Structure formats: C-alpha cells, structure tokens
Amino acid sequence: MTAADAGFSMPPEWAPQTAVWLSWPVDDPRHWGGAKKDLMWAKFAEIAAGISRFEPVRINAPGGDHRAILDACNRAKAVPERVELFDHPHNDVWCRDHGPIFVKHRETGEIAVTDWEFNAWGGKFPPWDQDNLIPSRIAQSLGMRSFKGGMILEGGAIEINGAGQLLTTEAVLLNPNRNSRMDRDEIEHRLKAGLGVSEILWLSKGIEGDDTDGHIDDLARFVDETTVLACIEKDPLSQNRPILTENISRIRSHLAPNGRAFEVVEIPLPEACEVPGWRLPVLPASYVNFLIVNGGVLVPTFRQGKNDDRALGMIRELFPSREIIGIDCLDLVEEGGTLHCISQQQPA
Secondary structure (H helix, E strand, O other), rough: OOOOOEEEEEOOOOOOOEEEEEOOOOOOOOOOOOHHHHHHHHHHHHHHHHHHHHOOOEEEOHHHHHHHHEEEEEEEOOOHEEEEEEEEOOOOOOOHOOEEEEEEOOOOEEEEEEEOOOOHHHHHOOOHHHHHHHHHHHHHHOOOOOEEEEEEHHHHHEEEOOEEEEEEEEHHHOHHHOOOOOOOOHHHHHHHHHOOEEEEEEOOOOOOOOOOOOOHHHEEEEEEOEEEEEOOOOOOOHHHHHHHHHHHHHHHHOOOOOOOEEEEEEEEOOOOOOOOOOOOOOOOOOOOOOEEEOOEEEEEEHHHHHHHHHHHHHHHOOOOOOOOEEEOOOHOOOOOOOOOOOOEEEEE
16 A cells, blocks of 8 residues: 555745754764764764754664764764664765655555665665665654555755645656656556655756756755745856756746645846865755745855845745845755755655
8 A cells, every 4th residue: 555545745945954964974974974974973963953953864874873962962062862863874964865755644654764775876886885875764753654665766856835736857857867667657656656746847957066866955845835935046157057047937837726826926047156175166055945844944054145044034034934045055965965865854
C-alpha cells in the first residue's frame, strides 16, 4: 500500500512542526574535516541554536560524537532541552536529500516516514550507503510507519504547497542518473502515490554550480498555496538569466488551486559567489534556500550587505507573522548548499 492509499500526504513546510532534523558534519577531509572541521562544526552549532529557539532540533550523528556536539551547541547558546541526538551514522550532511520525507494522515494526524532511494545526486559523491539508511533508522527510532517511495528522490528536488501541487525540475527528476528506466508519467505516478499530491508542476533547469543538477529549493519556493517566490538574475551576462527567465514563465503558465495564475514574487540572486581554485567556479548561492520553522524563517546570507538586506526584507514581507533570521552561509555554500539543503522538517 502506498502512503496516499493509506490516507497520508506531505504537509507544506509552513505547517506546524515537531522538530527539524540535521545530519552533523562527518570528519571527512574532502568536505567537512581537516582544517574545515572547527569552522563547520561552529556553523552547524549556530544553525542548530537558531532552530532551537523555535522548536527541537534532532541530530543524526555517530554516538561517539554526541558529547562534543552538545558542547558545540552549548557554546552557540542552543536551548539545551531542545537539542536531541540520535546514533545514526551517515556519509554527508545533506539531510534534506537523504533524510526521510514525512507525511501526515489526513484524518488521524498520524505522522509517517516515506523512504525513497538516495544515490548522491546521480552517483557523484560516493559513498552514500549510510545516507540511504537514514530514513529507515529515523522511522525505527521514532516508532513510525514507513512507506517505500519506489524510486530515487531527494527532498530538495520537490516543493509542496499543501493543496495537492508539487513543483520540481526536469533537470533532476528526468535525469537518467536517477531513474533511468522511468519516464515522466511513471515518475509523476510515484510522486502522487508517495506524497499524496494530485498535480506535478515542472520547471526546466537549475542554477550554475548546483551539484544536484537543479534542485527546486534553489529556484522557487511556495510561501502559501497560491504564491511562489522565484529567483531572477539581473546580470545580463550570467548563464543563469535565461534559465531563470524560462522557469518564471513556466510558473506563470500554471494555475494555482484557486484556478488563477500563481502570484509570482521575483527575488534576485546574490551576486556571483566565487572561490578561486575551488571545484565549483560559481557557488549555488540563493536566498530561497531558506528554512521555515515554527514562528520563524532562517534565511541564508552571503556577506553582500545591500543584497542580503533586500532579500531579508522581501522574505519578511511574505512571512509577516514570523521572525526572520539571517545566517551567514558563505562558507557553507562552498560545499554546494545552505540552510534548506542541510535540514528536514518533521511535521507536528
């Protein structure tokens, strides 16, 4: 039986939450270890502390690291009783993509896990065996029902409005490096069955430097059932400009649940973030990679005063009842993502 058959569907991110999950940085010199370890641990502790102001933060990490992680979170002034650690080893930090996608029963309110396959964005960053086990480990730790998704799917590839519509990109879900034996119809069927949605809305590609091939959470986000916050590129010479222009055109061509065109709010990308000699010539920095929590929104910033302030102001207008908190993510985005990419909300 699928999740949808059993009466479950995925709530939107702005629905009440029980907790937010993180996967703590592993001591891997390729990414998070070596000289970067102290910097990255401090950044994750800052993010965990920010989440803990609003709700519990649940952390996947090997048991041997738990004491040091708690010490780091205490130094960052996290709310102690809201930091919960689970002995869940993993390969990398991108909990949005390897973590469970939670669903909620439409009548009873029961929360369950959907467990999709994960292959590190088309086999790019081995190993991923421990990452792929995180959904089942969380389901077991929490005593939750679990439904198999039946295909490769990362949480950052989908965006839900809570009214039956799912926004995604062709560059990811139709990429042969994920589900090469499935066509568009089969992928849509699996998404509807696994997440309880009724309509799939397709955009085209992602922004430059995105290891994921084009996750939606760097491009466009629902802020309510009928409003989409979508990235634009003001630099006429940027490769991102035609991509984002086409994506916005596609959003405007779709109808919201009320039968009218979506309201589209355009938010500029930050100026190009570059690290000379790094594996990504241009980093995939985007202000829409924010994380909604109970009573707040955590927003990535990139040390671009005017641009950061404009983005924070725009998001504040879209979420007037929530506290907006900017978190410097320039060091984090070197590894390919920011706040939304490293987190996964568990609905209440």
